[in-house]
Amino acid sequence: MELNRIARLAGGGGGKVLLYVLDGLGGLPREPGGPTELEAARTPHLDELARAGTCGLHDPVAPGITPGSGPGHLALFGYDPLVYETGRGVLEALGIEFPLGPGDIAVRANFCTLDARGRVADRRAGRIPCAEAAPLAARLNAIELDGARCTVRHVKEHRFVLVLHPEAPAGDAVNDTDPGRPGLPIRAPVARNAASEPTARLLAAWLEAAAERLAGRTQANMALLRGVSSQPGWPRFPDVFGMRAAAAAAYPMYRGVARLVGMDARTVPAGAPPLVDALKARFADYDFFFLHFKPPDKAGEDGDFDRKVAAIEEADAIVPDLVDAGPDVILVTGDHSTPSVMSSHSWHPVPFLLHGPPARSDDATTFGETACRAGAHGRVRGCDLMRLAMASAGRLAKFGA
């Protein structure tokens, strides 16, 4: 359902909504027939919310599709990730909280190593350490071009962000320069439409300047450019849903995605307890609260079942304090599954619980993948959840007469 139609139904009045995201929440059993991480975790408070509320499973993007963190969160914010697609350059810039402006063009870039014949020998330049890469990035930041200011910010190891600020508006439809495998020459930046020709020319000029500044090195002597993209002109979350929205996250990437849709995002220290303070401190001034808790995903990515269990238990421990703050509707879920047996994001649908009036009873008396399958909501799309939470908060008018 399109956001402008939701905006027409969202009058602005109603209860307060808390979205508590346990990153990478969904999991898989360690051994066949066993519990998932969430099912193995002792989560009395989440179980109580599940018992009193209603449960289900959601597909952040679509069944079978493994979501990245950007699309996973956009879905939870009510933005269909198949409609609202972010470029990787923008996501990388958001991840380091680079203040992208309208018209800026962001590129996800990294150092690579060319051989003597000018072919790509190592697409990641041996993942050179930060200490070596940061001064190189500073060197590239000094590049000056005709027609655009350009900024380079180091991210981590071989990765950096390049942002162009063109003097005249320019498109972002430019192909990646990464040839995809070693032994091939770097591809030229090619525009896919006329409006993006100036951008392609600027990037070609920048690559030439970068090659000069890295000349003489045997490693990290060139850069690859990917995900050329600009900040999208999307409807803002407060305008669509009629809620003043506050976000709290320890990691910049999640604050970045929240800001991208117009939330007021703040940095909190890592761990669950700071989220309680973040909620309580701003509770009176906002209607919607997005609290992001990263550790389950990190443990899953590391393939550490027990650490993911412990992370989920840490998330559970603060639930009484979150409830105590007084939100009318509480939605607890993940942005995707990160099964520790896979050590990666996965496509498996994500359990969610919705605690708010008025609801049918269901058979989910604990919070877990199997219990949620028997929940009142069945299997829905990730971007359906905002509407369900809004309905429960009394914030959506009737559709049609």
Added chain:
Amino acid sequence: MELNRIARLAGGGGGKVLLYVLDGLGGLPREPGGPTELEAARTPHLDELARAGTCGLHDPVAPGITPGSGPGHLALFGYDPLVYETGRGVLEALGIEFPLGPGDIAVRANFCTLDARGRVADRRAGRIPCAEAAPLAARLNAIELDGARCTVRHVKEHRFVLVLHPEAPAGDAVNDTDPGRPGLPIRAPVARNAASEPTARLLAAWLEAAAERLAGRTQANMALLRGVSSQPGWPRFPDVFGMRAAAAAAYPMYRGVARLVGMDARTVPAGAPPLVDALKARFADYDFFFLHFKPPDKAGEDGDFDRKVAAIEEADAIVPDLVDAGPDVILVTGDHSTPSVMSSHSWHPVPFLLHGPPARSDDATTFGETACRAGAHGRVRGCDLMRLAMASAGRLAKFGA
């Protein structure tokens, strides 16, 4: 799935389909953990159909969205309400069976009261009684304009319908004149595109004439205009689904929506037994039958749990007679939920049962919200149901070779 693609698969042969709509069927428990209205009702005949057939839950519009009666029924007729949106003016005209023609522009209007400074003092003119409003509507019906015939028909209390019949085709994209709250002046009718400029001018002239005819009154001395809309040029139900379609309803609104998609609609007395006669009398001449039973919704809107239970039991009592008429496929459901604990329509998914060959067995051995959750169909969209019924009636060819 688009209607023109369904039309290509619907050959015209196959069994007869009965759609029996219990308006506002879905509900909520009166107390936590208790039965819903449908679950509390003694419905041996519907239970038998559910046991022999297959069950599920449907979202008429989308998860979290509370449907109006128009969108709810359009979904059951196979028209996605997110694609086929009716204006409120058209729905109000349908509700009094005004014979809207192509090019007619319908407006949902009502009397309001302006204060001495010309600001809206009461947006509903004290909900003046019909006896007072009807003669005022007759006065407005006498208004004559250059460029359009115009007709006013009283609906109920302060509400009436204004229909323009412009001499030249004119658009219907004109904003409401209702300022939304008291203390503000009436808004001028503003066109949102060039094609609708003539309509905006006609409405402005009509408002001027209406003010003259209501001058001197202290109450109901002006009119507000909303939902300016014209009859949409939608594909007709008989053309899409290849079925001659007969509708029977006691209330004009539902006959109106059935006619809007090209069904042959007839008036029946209120209550369930007349629906049996309506089905049997036309059984030989039609392929599809829409029977509308209003009382569950009315009881739900009135917040009367017990009366909704009784209404559902009344609907159940005629099921053997409906079966006796010999339809090949029977679909029983609601156009939306109307939980009596909410005294209003709601977004909760609606139970349905589909009785027809050949089907997998499922765990639904009674007809109710909880049982339907364990049904073979899971949770589907309202506009999916027509395809499921058509398939069971042997009316849909294979998609692709």
